[in-house]
Structures are given as C-alpha cells and as structure tokens.
Amino acid sequence: MLFRKKPVEVEAFCWNGEATHERxxxxxxxxVLYDGxxxxxxxxxxxxxxxxxxxxxxxxxxxxxIYPCKPDIFAAxxxxxx
Numbered sequence: 898m899l900f901r902k903k904p905v906e907v908e909a910f911c912w913n914g915e916a917t918h919e920r921x922x923x924x925x926x927x928x929v930l931y932d933g934x935x936x937x938x939x940x941x942x943x944x945x946x947x948x949x950x951x952x953x954x955x956x957x958x959x960x961x962x963i964y965p966c967k968p969d970i971f972a973a974x975x976x977x978x979x
Contacts, residue, residue: 953968
C-alpha cells in the first residue's frame, strides 16, 4: 500500500550554529543544550538525544515535540505557508 503524509503546519527554525538567545522561545527550554566545544545543539527527543549541526532545521511538531532535520530532507518535505 502507498501512503501520503497529511498536510500539517509546523514551526521551524534554521539554526546558524551560534548559542544566541535569538532562537524561538520553544527552542530555549531545558531539553535543548548548546555544546560550545563541538558547536552543536543537543536536543532531547522522544527517541533520545539528537544533535543539530549548523544549518540544520529544528522543527516543532504537532505535539510540541522538537527535533532536528537536515536541510535537504527539510526542503524535500516542507514548503513555506503563504
């Protein structure tokens, strides 16, 4: 069987690799830590801790979960809402 992903609107933020407070409020909680030595964000997700590199998109899902997404996957999966 074939399935199509339902159209869903999500919030997303492209991380520039810096530990700034310019991140959205939902990306500044205790589940998101900046590792200055490696220059990555460590994000606690339902699947465990995930790492976001510079240029990755961070997505806030439909149940307020957050997770990183590589730019090519993000571009293939999401489009801006007009």
